[in-house]
Amino acid sequence: MVMDKTFLILTIIFLVVAFMVLYLLLKNRKSSSSGELEETKKQLHSYMSKVDDLMFTLNSIHEFSLQVTGIASREDLAKYIVDLACKLFDAGTGSVMLINPKTSELEIVASKGLPAEITSSAKPKLGEGIAGKVAETGKPIFVEDITTDPRFNNKTGNGYSSKSFLSVPMTVKDHVIGVVNVTPRKKIETYEDKSIRLLSILADQSAFALENLRLYGNLEKFYMDMVEILAKTVDVKDSYTYDHAERARTHARKICKQLNLPEGITKPIEYAALIHDIGKIGIEHQILEKPGNLTPEERKSVEQHPAIGSNIIKPVVFLSSIAPIILYHQEWYNGRGYPEKLQGEEIPLGARIVAVIDAYDAMVSDRPYRKAMAKEKAIEELKRYSGVQFDTEVVNAFLQVLE
Ligand SMILES: [Fe+2]
Structure with missing residues (x-):
């Protein structure tokens, strides 16, 4: 708004000066005496220098406005x-x-x-x-x-x-x-x-x-507070999820840094990592905490969580860009995952990153149906499934940032 006003005022000034220069040019043609001609030339020179100054100012403001919008x-x-x-x-x-x-x-x-x-x-x-x-x-x-x-x-x-x-x-x-x-x-x-x-x-x-x-x-903080409340709500249903989400968020930031991704791409991935399992809110508690193998129906129900999560997030404009990351975080690089069997680069980069850290964290955590795996064994599994379930580049970046 302020930028528009300034631009408008400067454009008006520029037009007025340009009009005066034109007027003097016409006057110059009609002028007969050499004294008058000299005076007109001087004035013309002074106005031209003002036009130059204004053009410089307008260009500087224009360039500035283009640059700051990306910061x-x-x-x-x-x-x-x-x-x-x-x-x-x-x-x-x-x-x-x-x-x-x-x-x-x-x-x-x-x-x-x-x-x-x-x-x-x-x-x-x-x-x-x-x-x-x-x-x-x-x-x-x-x-x-x-x-x-x-x-x-x-x-x-x-x-x-x-x-x-x-x-x-x-x-x-x-x-x-x-x-x-x-x-x-x-x-x-x-x-x-x-x-x-x-x-x-x-x-x-x-x-x-x-x-x-x-x-x-301030707005972003408000939404993040809401996202954390949502993540804690999932915690009520699945005791493992909240700590897991926090770790996932930290890992996401580190991987993005390792991959040299800009802040504008890192932020949504970080948020997605924090709430990628938000859809578990819609899955029965008994299924999530079941200490044995799941029946095919139960498995089907658990596999709904990416779509449920994505549907929860989609209507929130501020978070809508992370909905695809949530929806596709269970896809496999070779196309054998769910829900849409996307493969390779079809899977959004954020989802490929979340997939690696989600799987690793699940392997090294105690679950109701099995004990935690040793860190070394989990790393071996990531390597074994690199290029199969996971994006090799993401696995390599993750292994480099893993302490
Ligand atoms: Fe998940």
Whole structure:
């Protein structure tokens, strides 16, 4: 929304300037005296440079909006902003400080070029130092020499790449959530400098993106709490399931890391690992805890659990992407599993990962109908069924992360 507004305003400004340039061009044609011609040329030059500035600003905002939409964590977003700010001002050092609402202190969440003693100790309160003043007033501050400015805390300036210092607020809905600091190498003449204006716009866009990430994080936590409640509910029916689910979740994260999967793919697999057996909620307790062999009917009933689980999860929009992982976690790589006898790559990667950790954990756990298998024996079984029941690549990754 904010991005749309900014874009619209900048587009209007751009059109107005372009119109003025056109007008001057026409006027230029009609102009007869050489003095007038010279004056018109100067004006034209000045407007063209403004158009260039605006184009640069529009492109920077556009590129920024494309980049930030793919960033999923507060730290990664802050790092992106620091790098961008340093690039804009040719700065060797920079940082993003966010206000900790509990302490009212600014804390560095991302930095470039700053030594650890600064990033770990710099925690100004609102109104303290330059960053604290910017956070309190919501107005940028530029100082030419930090070693002589009474507001700057680090009198020596050691650790900073230049003596000049620029701090710009990050504002969302008139509320400052942090500041962006850089030590520009180039000289800044006025606060109207196009780089300061651009950084202010990008800092506000970043604040908006950070706020969205925070709200999304709260929502995600709410859903995860619900997922854990669901997993505990299954525990009431099957005493083995909850601990098993927690271990499965930890293993899933490690395998994904080993396979170099991005966070966006890892998260759903981790959630799926936690609740992949949620469908057991719909299976009779006596069957799940039966200490002997299952009858064909009982086996059929147990084999319903992936479909039941997937149907429970599907209507929850936030969790719908993990429904296929739950549905297919009992498929075999060779197509002999259930419920649809998918094979190889037809089985979603998340389901192939959950299948390995589920089987391993089941083998090394005590069950009502048999004692736990030794770890070494379970590993042997995984290897034996690698390429048969399990994806070989996933088994290899799992064996590497298994302690
Ligand atoms: Fe299962």
